[in-house]
Amino acid sequence: MGVRYRHTFMRGSLSPYAFVGAGWAFGTVKASITGSLKYAGFSACVGPGAVYAFGGNFRVSAELFGSFGSATWEQKPFGNSTGDEFNPGLLGGTLNLGLAWGALK
Numbered sequence: 125m126g127v128r129y130r131h132t133f134m135r136g137s138l139s140p141y142a143f144v145g146a147g148w149a150f151g152t153v154k155a156s157i158t159g160s161l162k163y164a165g166f167s168a169c170v171g172p173g174a175v176y177a178f179g180g181n182f183r184v185s186a187e188l189f190g191s192f193g194s195a196t197w198e199q200k201p202f203g204n205s206t207g208d209e210f211n212p213g214l215l216g217g218t219l220n221l222g223l224a225w226g227a228l229k
Contacts (some may be wrong), residue, residue, distance in 0.1 A: 125149075128169075137177050141186050143187075145169045149195065149212070158201055165195020183222040190215050 126147025133140050150164040171189035178184070190212040202209050 126167075138174060139177075140172070140174045143170070145191075147193075152221050161201055162198040163195055165193055165208075165210075165212060167191050167193030167195075179223075181224045183220075183224060185220045185222070186217065187220075190218045 126145055128143055128145035130141050130143040133142075146166070146168045148164075148166050152162065153160070153161045155161075159217040169189050169191040171187055173185055173187035175183050175185040190213075193211070195212050197210070197211055
């Protein structure tokens with residue numbers, strides 16, 4: 125569960141933007157080796173992106189993002205684990221294709 129804010133710097137056929145977000149994760153992971161493990165934690169993300177509009181209603185976008193946070197398992201996940209904490213951070217990118225409908229502004 126989380127929120128994300130996106131600021132578009134200029135609108136046109138190419139629209140660059142930046143975003144920030146925050147989230148809270150909680151749940152259960154089930155596996156035959158470990159049984160049922162509960163976890164809870166938070167993360168935050170930040171990154172730039174751009175959307176290119178073409179062919180009327182089609183959009184293609186690209187984003188780079190960095191995410192960092194902290195989470196804990198209810199118990200140690202494995203016998204050889206050194207603790208119950210883990211870092212859900214990552215660096216990545218996405219390429220998206222979209223279709224917009226309705227009145228475009």
